[in-house]
Amino acid sequence: MPDHQKKSDQDIDFGVLDEFLGYRLRRAQMNFFAKFGEVCDDLGISPGLFAVLAIVDRNPGLTQTAVAQALGNDRSAMVAAVDKLESKKILERRPAANDRRSYALFMTEEGTAFFANAVERVSCYENEMAKCLDSDKEKQWLLDMLERLAHKSL
Amino acid sequence: MPDHQKKSDQDIDFGVLDEFLGYRLRRAQMNFFAKFGEVCDDLGISPGLFAVLAIVDRNPGLTQTAVAQALGNDRSAMVAAVDKLESKKILERRPAANDRRSYALFMTEEGTAFFANAVERVSCYENEMAKCLDSDKEKQWLLDMLERLAHKSL
DNA sequence: ATGAGTTTGGTGAAAGATATAACAATTGTT
């Protein structure tokens, strides 16, 4: 096909996709995950692991399943996540006080420092991404909207 | 732990996560994908396959790589996708007119009907999900913001 | 107290997506 006939990305008709929140959400999130990777690559944590740390940091002593439920993933997925974070000495399993089946999760001292550093980086890139929004009020509005969409049931 | 002390999901402090667009986008998108699955389970198509159909439907004759680029995935991922859609007789590969390396993708007649039906369903559930937005103007606003976030670079 | 049913962390397997590298055939460029 000659160059003057070749369709560029702009020429493509996205049809219904342009009006679908599901598709737009996916594209936006893909971009966020990619940028997260660029920023936190050397730290060795994924968005998922970061989320686990954020929960444990603010809610010390939670069990694995409690963290899984809070984040909306399967219990079994937590095992590998906590294994990895524990091997990096970022958090630790302690036997739960009143339930011998479960572990209570706590940040280590190094973990707290590590997470503070990670938050710094992620906040920085979040703010950079948010620059394409018009105001801080708009960001809050967007966060609120996403919250509602995340919990909407059919 | 006695029931009256047990932390429910509402009691958990999400910390920085509550302010991060990346996390909120992920949760919202997870919900959309789950609902898509509920609605389109029997049709045997995923959000990704639906997107391929939407592009081919509006841009007949596109090559596999062109579709992949439009959707932001790798061209190697298109092989399995097109294989599946072709085996379901929804679309077909035709030898490209002027490039013997590539195939041009077209909807079949059944495929067009199939896709129209799928669009009906997806539109229905999209509208249902969008009911937690206050107005149609707000939805457009949200779509516009997501578009910007999807293309923002650091 | 005891037995039924549930919950917890953990394992393993299956399924899915995603990324990369390589390949032959073909096309474009010089």
Next chain:
DNA sequence: AACAATTGTTATATCTTTCACCAAACTCAT
């Protein structure tokens, strides 16, 4: 003609998600 780039494809590795299952531990009704 020689060299580089592109297309569809395969293979590979990795990652995530999901499900069923297990033993240990816990809850609760009786």
